Amino acid sequence: MPELPEVEVVRRGLERWVAHRTVADAEVLHPRAVRRHLAGADDFVQRLKGHRIGVPSRRGKYLWLPLADTDQAVLAHLGMSGQLLVQPHEAPAEKHLRIRVRFADALGTELRFVDQRTFGGLSLHDTGADGLPDVIAHIARDPLDPLFDDEAFHLALRRKRTTIKRALLDQSLISGVGNIYADEALWRSRLHYERPTATFTRPRTLQLLGHVRDVMNEALAVGGTSFDSLYVNVNGESGYFDRSLDAYGREGLPCRRCATPMRRRPWMNRSSYYCPKCQRAPRVTP
Numbered sequence: 629m630p631e632l633p634e635v636e637v638v639r640r641g642l643e644r645w646v647a648h649r650t651v652a653d654a655e656v657l658h659p660r661a662v663r664r665h666l667a668g669a670d671d672f673v674q675r676l677k678g679h680r681i682g683v684p685s686r687r688g689k690y691l692w693l694p695l696a697d698t699d700q701a702v703l704a705h706l707g708m709s710g711q712l713l714v715q716p717h718e719a720p721a722e723k724h725l726r727i728r729v730r731f732a733d734a735l736g737t738e739l740r741f742v743d744q745r746t747f748g749g750l751s752l753h754d755t756g757a758d759g760l761p762d763v764i765a766h767i768a769r770d771p772l773d774p775l776f777d778d779e780a781f782h783l784a785l786r787r788k789r790t791t792i793k794r795a796l797l798d799q800s801l802i803s804g805v806g807n808i809y810a811d812e813a814l815w816r817s818r819l820h821y822e823r824p825t826a827t828f829t830r831p832r833t834l835q836l837l838g839h840v841r842d843v844m845n846e847a848l849a850v851g852g853t854s855f856d857s858l859y860v861n862v863n864g865e866s867g868y869f870d871r872s873l874d875a876y877g878r879e880g881l882p883c884r885r886c887a888t889p890m891r892r893r894p895w896m897n898r899s900s901y902y903c904p905k906c907q908r909a910p911r912v913t914p
């Protein structure tokens with residue numbers, strides 16, 4: 629599953645290669661890829677035709693292409709294996725090519741949505757005054773958003789009777805933090821994933837947010853990370869940040885701070901990786 633840095637890498641690629649181009653035609657090769665567009669494939673194609681793509685936007689892991697001079701945007705759901713590729717017209721069709729978008733210019737490239745497992749897709753949605761597609765209006769700002777409110781996040785954490793990793797993955801509190809970066813930021817902050825959020829002081833919250841931003845920015849600097857070999861960015865290059873991870877995927881390996889073997893525990897149908905010495909489990913209160 630791509631996380632925020634991967635999605636931002638794709639967004640930047642689209643901004644460079646697709647923004648400001650006018651759609652000449654589109655072709656839906658698999659109906660599942662537009663199943664979230666309830667009016668169907670023909671409607672999807674007709675609505676795109678003749679419209680200019682605006683500057684691609686992102687909130688958390690959600691990515692959309694505004695259609696200039698309309699109140700609509702194409703929302704991209706990358707799912708587990710979705711890729712947005714910009715390819716020369718003459719490049720052979722990928723085995724799992726689902727949607728093709730051609731442009732009314734002579735640049736010689738087209739946008740392709742390729743998805744092996746068909747969990748992802750594209751769909752058109754109305755946008756609100758803030759430009760956000762209506763179906764993601766409830767998603768909180770992400771920590772790389774200049775308008776993210778650290779103080780409001782801290783207060784919301786304190787109010788919420790939950791544990792810290794659940795809070796980090798709660799898209800209504802903070803968006804774009806997935807399992808990998810949550811484990812990384814918690815390791816850097818020396819916080820156990822089950823620590824109750826009600827115990828968080830303001831400095832602790834701010835320190836954690838700082839680490840969340842650092843791991844994301846470092847991933848962005850190297851082009852995003854992913855454990856899914858299917859993930860390829862908009863120009864077809866794989867992400868390769870995984871070697872720099874300190875916690876995620878390091879079960880049994882020595883902690884990079886104290887050399888204690890790292891542990892993995894099942895957590896909400898996923899895993900949590902942590903150092904049992906640096907990240908002490910909270911005491912259970914009766």
Ligand SMILES: [Zn+2]
Nearest residue numbers: 883886903906
């Ligand atoms: Zn340690």
